[in-house]
Amino acid sequence: MVQSISTLLILGASGDLSARLLLPALGQLLTRHPERPLRLIGAASDALSADEWRNVVRTSFAEAEASGVAVDHLIATTSYHQADVTDPASLVALLAECEGTPAIYFALPPAVTTRVCAALAEVKLPPGIELALEKPFGVDEAAAVALNAQLAALVPEAQIYRVDHFLGRSTVFNLLGLRFANRIFEPLWNNEHIARVDIVYDEQLGLEGRAGYYDKAGALVDMIQSHLLQVMAVVAMEPPSTLGAADLRDAKGIVLRATRIRGGSPKRASRRARYAAGVVDGHPLPAYADEKGVVASRATETLAEMTVEINTWRWAGVPFTLRSGKALGEHRREIVVTFKPASHLPVGLRGRDDPTVLRIFLAPDEMSLEINVNGSSDPHVLERARLDVTFGPGELLAYGEVLEGILDGDPALSVRGDTAEECWRIVAPVVTAWRENSVPLEEYPAGTAGPAEWAPLG
Numbered sequence: 001m002v003q004s005i006s007t008l009l010i011l012g013a014s015g016d017l018s019a020r021l022l023l024p025a026l027g028q029l030l031t032r033h034p035e036r037p038l039r040l041i042g043a044a045s046d047a048l049s050a051d052e053w054r055n056v057v058r059t060s061f062a063e064a065e066a067s068g069v070a071v072d073h074l075i076a077t078t079s080y081h082q083a084d085v086t087d088p089a090s091l092v093a094l095l096a097e098c099e100g101t102p103a104i105y106f107a108l109p110p111a112v113t114t115r116v117c118a119a120l121a122e123v124k125l126p127p128g129i130e131l132a133l134e135k136p137f138g139v140d141e142a143a144a145v146a147l148n149a150q151l152a153a154l155v156p157e158a159q160i161y162r163v164d165h166f167l168g169r170s171t172v173f174n175l176l177g178l179r180f181a182n183r184i185f186e187p188l189w190n191n192e193h194i195a196r197v198d199i200v201y202d203e204q205l206g207l208e209g210r211a212g213y214y215d216k217a218g219a220l221v222d223m224i225q226s227h228l229l230q231v232m233a234v235v236a237m238e239p240p241s242t243l244g245a246a247d248l249r250d251a252k253g254i255v256l257r258a259t260r261i262r263g264g265s266p267k268r269a270s271r272r273a274r275y276a277a278g279v280v281d282g283h284p285l286p287a288y289a290d291e292k293g294v295v296a297s298r299a300t301e302t303l304a305e306m307t308v309e310i311n312t313w314r315w316a317g318v319p320f321t322l323r324s325g326k327a328l329g330e331h332r333r334e335i336v337v338t339f340k341p342a343s344h345l346p347v348g349l350r351g352r353d354d355p356t357v358l359r360i361f362l363a364p365d366e367m368s369l370e371i372n373v374n375g376s377s378d379p380h381v382l383e384r385a386r387l388d389v390t391f392g393p394g395e396l397l398a399y400g401e402v403l404e405g406i407l408d409g410d411p412a413l414s415v416r417g418d419t420a421e422e423c424w425r426i427v428a429p430v431v432t433a434w435r436e437n438s439v440p441l442e443e444y445p446a447g448t449a450g451p452a453e454w455a456p457l458g
Contacts, residue, residue, distance in 0.1 A: 004409035005130060006039060006100025011085045011116060012107035013042030013053075017134065019060050021165075022107060025399035026074075027066025029407075032395055034070040036407065039099050040078040043085055053080030064397070086115040088122040095126060103130040103161075103406050109213065110136055110143075117150040125154060132161040132406050135226040136217065137415065140431070141424035148417040158245070161406050162415035166227040166362075167234070168401040170394025172413060174365050175234050176243070185358075186239070188339070190314045195340045195355065197235065198457040199228050201324040201362070202332040206275070206285050206446065207302075211293025219304035220272070220434075223324035225427045229256065230415060231362075232320055235335055236310055245412035249419070255310060256422040262307040262319055266433035269308070271442070271454060272301035275327040278446030285327055285446040299434075299441050302326045303450055305457075306430050323457055327446040335360040336458030351381035359458070363398075365391040 008026070010018055030036055042053055057078055061071060079097065083090040085108070095102065106113045113133055131151065138144030151160050179185055188194070201223055207214060214222060230252070237251035262269040277287045289296035303325030310320065337358040345353060357370040367389045375381040396404065405413055433439050442451045449456065 004101055004128065005103045005407045006037065007041060007098035007102040008038060008105060008403075008407075009041045009043065009094060009098060009102050010105045010107055012044050012112075013080065014044035014046040014048060014056075015107055017107045018042070019056055021399045022105065022403070023057055023060030024064040024066075025397045026403055027061035027071060028064040028397055029400045029403055030070040030074060031064070031066045031068050032400075034068040036070055038070065038074055038407070040074050041094065041097055042078070042080040043083045043090075043094055044080075045082065045084065047082050048080050050080065054078060086112065086119050088119045091116075091119055091123050095123065098126070101128040101130075102126060103132060105132045105406075106134060108134070110139060114143075114147060114150070117147070117154065120154055121150070128159070129155060130159045130161060130406060130409070131155060132163055132402075132414075134163050135415075136221055137162050137420040138424065141421055141428055144421045144424050148421065151417070157417060158409075158411055160414070160417065161402075161411055162417070162420055163402050164227060164230050164413075164415050165398040165402055167230055167413045167415075168394065168396075168398035170392065170401070171231075171362060171365060171398075172234055172248075173243075174391045175360065176240075178360070178367065180239050191316055191318045193339055194318055194337060196319050196321070196338045197232075198321045198323070198336040198338070199232055199235070200332050200334055200336065200457055201228060202328045202330060203324075203326050204280050204328060204331050204447075206280065206327045207288065207291045207294070209292075211291060215294050215298055215300050218300040219302055219324050219326065220306070220427060220430060224304055224306060224322045225423050228322040228324060229259070229423045229426060230419075231335065232259075232308075232322065233419070235337075236315055236320070238314070243412065245410065248412050249416045253416065253419050253422070255312075256419050256426065258311045258315075259308050259320075259422070259426050260311065261426070261429050262309045264429075266306070266430040267438050270304075270306040270430045270433065270439055271451075272304050272434060272439055273325075273442040273444050273451050273454075274300065274302040275325075275446040276443045278327070278448065280327055280329070280447040287446075288327070299437075301434070301441060303328070303444065305454075306427070308426065321457055325450060328444075329447045329449055333362040334458065335362070338458070348380055349382055351375065352384050353382060354384065357458070365394075367391065 233252035233255040240247035240251045274288045305323040307321045339356040341355045359368045369387040372382045373385045375383045
């Protein structure tokens with residue numbers, strides 16, 4: 001461990017992201033690594049007393065069962081400031097409170113983040129300062145380009161962390177280890193042997209009070225643009241020579257630059273829907289359009305699906321379908337690699353002849369390989385067998401892994417600026433087609449698998 005950051009300054013510290021995700025992960029990190037000295041400063045527009053802020057931190061740490069010397073030191077020394085974080089003078093005062101090299105974590109909506117970056121341009125920043133931003137990075141490709149230009153004027157790219165907790169260390173390393181440490185997989189990892197790849201992130205949860213953000217984003221931007229394209233890039237990347245930041249990010253960038261909507265037609269290669277009233281896991285759920293804070297006329301989708309193609313020698317012709325939705329009947333987070341069928345079955349074998357399927361499950365990280373085997377009672381009849389593996393859960397929560405990279409000055413698992421722009425470019429034709437209603441907004445009852453006419457993936 002080479003820690004480069006001494007102070008973590010959270011802007012928007014009074015919000016849900018900080019209390020629910022950042023602070024528990026920070027507590028877990030300090031519990032696992034008590035040798036880390038760290039000062040925590042919170043700032044937001046809400047009025048919180050010192051005791052109230054410490055109680056927020058203490059409660060969040062308790063959720064992660066955080067304890068130890070480093071945890072006690074942080075709670076004793078943490079401070080909170082009510083401030084307008086878009087005001088240069090307020091930022092100067094906050095940075096003056098920081099000890100050593102600080103990292104600023106933007107736990108803020110995208111529009112506010114842009115205004116903070118503009119304010120930081122008027123502030124003399126400490127050497128080595130790091131900036132950590134939550135997705136989405138901009139609201140479209142042009143906004144992402146503009147935001148990257150703002151950030152580049154403040155600090156070098158290596159000091160910018162565009163956070164994607166889906167790229168947590170254990171998930172990425174499990175994928176890399178599976179592919180590149182096993183000769184059985186990598187020779188088959190191409191269009192000669194793989195028929196299709198599906199990446200699915202379906203949730204049973206509904207809106208959960210997030211209308212302020214979600215109703216303006218929808219499933220396509222919230223999940224596919226922000227997360228699943230990054231996961232796809234790891235699945236499809238060429239073998240990196242090292243696990244260093246430059247090699248990993250270069251490999252992902254090559255994949256995303258080669259990615260396009262399949263067939264160039266968002267009308268044929270994308271689908272969208274939103275949930276109507278229904279019952280999820282025994283609990284009634286109102287229609288999305290009736291949820292508090294939703295503007296029904298926006299026609300925001302809660303289920304999005306799009307198919308892309310990667311125009312490289314390895315993946316030419318292989319469809320990659322990305323899907324994510326809310327209020328569905330099944331909680332499903334998996335990468336499904338479907339291999340091509342065997343080219344020939346000897347005469348005399350009968351029964352199941354389904355293609356081999358590799359399933360990589362996310363959170364918890366597991367793997368299953370579905371294959372055909374000779375039947376136990378009659379060896380002439382093929383049956384289906386499943387080989388299961390459970391990966392190590394990783395030492396830290398996803399956001400703990402994110403924070404560890406920030407504190408150690410390692411941007412390997414953060415999203416590089418050019419790839420953030422590429423993700424917006426990839427989804428742009430779909431966004432346009434949906435705005436023009438070229439693709440119908442379908443409905444599905446909450447608690448079902450989606451619209452009845454949609455073919456299931458994987």
